[in-house]
Amino acid sequence: MPNSALGLALNALRRKFPDKSDDWIKRVLARLKDVEERRRGEGGASSDGADFYIVKGRPDLGDKQPIYHVWWSQEERRWYCTCYLTGWGQKRAKEICTHAAAVMLYRQYKGMVDGLEDKRVYVASAVVECPSKPGANGEVYAAPFPGKTLTEYAQPRWRVVAISASPVVEIYCGKRPVLKIPGEEMDYAAAKVLAEEAIHS
Numbered sequence: 001m002p003n004s005a006l007g008l009a010l011n012a013l014r015r016k017f018p019d020k021s022d023d024w025i026k027r028v029l030a031r032l033k034d035v036e037e038r039r040r041g042e043g044g045a046s047s048d049g050a051d052f053y054i055v056k057g058r059p060d061l062g063d064k065q066p067i068y069h070v071w072w073s074q075e076e077r078r079w080y081c082t083c084y085l086t087g088w089g090q091k092r093a094k095e096i097c098t099h100a101a102a103v104m105l106y107r108q109y110k111g112m113v114d115g116l117e118d119k120r121v122y123v124a125s126a127v128v129e130c131p132s133k134p135g136a137n138g139e140v141y142a143a144p145f146p147g148k149t150l151t152e153y154a155q156p157r158w159r160v161v162a163i164s165a166s167p168v169v170e171i172y173c174g175k176r177p178v179l180k181i182p183g184e185e186m187d188y189a190a191a192k193v194l195a196e197e198a199i200h201s
């Protein structure tokens with residue numbers, strides 16, 4: 001299961017950076033085991049995760065420093081890396097370096113593996129007709145499903161992925177139940193990635 005969680009985490013990274021090459025993804029993956037979480041202070045730090053991350057430098061990947069610091073800037077809503085502060089940094093800072101990408105992969109992967117331990121959910125997907133966005137007995141991901149004929153255009157359809165705590169997933173159009181289907185059991189983090197993937201494909 002951890003391997004499939006890693007596969008899903010990698011897919012999520014690919015989706016986030018569709019223009020990056022396979023080689024770039026490979027370099028990010030190579031750095032995954034070099035990522036460590038760090039807290040700024042004893043006790044004073046927030047309990048909901050790391051304050052910053054350390055990524056070990058790898059000479060074989062062109063690194064000049066033994067370690068790099070990666071942190072999230074809440075003001076600018078983006079990841080920063082200490083490699084942005086060096087010679088070639090300006091160029092890298094415009095996009096994202098593989099240190100910061102490795103931290104993103106690490107967080108995604110860790111979220112999935114942790115999710116395995118505590119929260120099991122049931123996932124179902126379907127295409128339903130409904131004038132407005134459908135609901136479900138759980139979390140709903142929905143996107144308009146393009147029709148092929150005039151009649152289909154007249155009846156708006158939705159691709160729906162529902163994540164439910166119940167093994168039987170119910171999908172609603174307004175208050176009216178339109179579908180009851182057995183969900184596929186999986187951990188919550190993996191379910192979210194699958195749902196986003198299904199909706200954006």
Ligand SMILES: [Zn+2]
Pocket residue numbers: 068081082083084097098099100
């Ligand atoms: Zn970097």
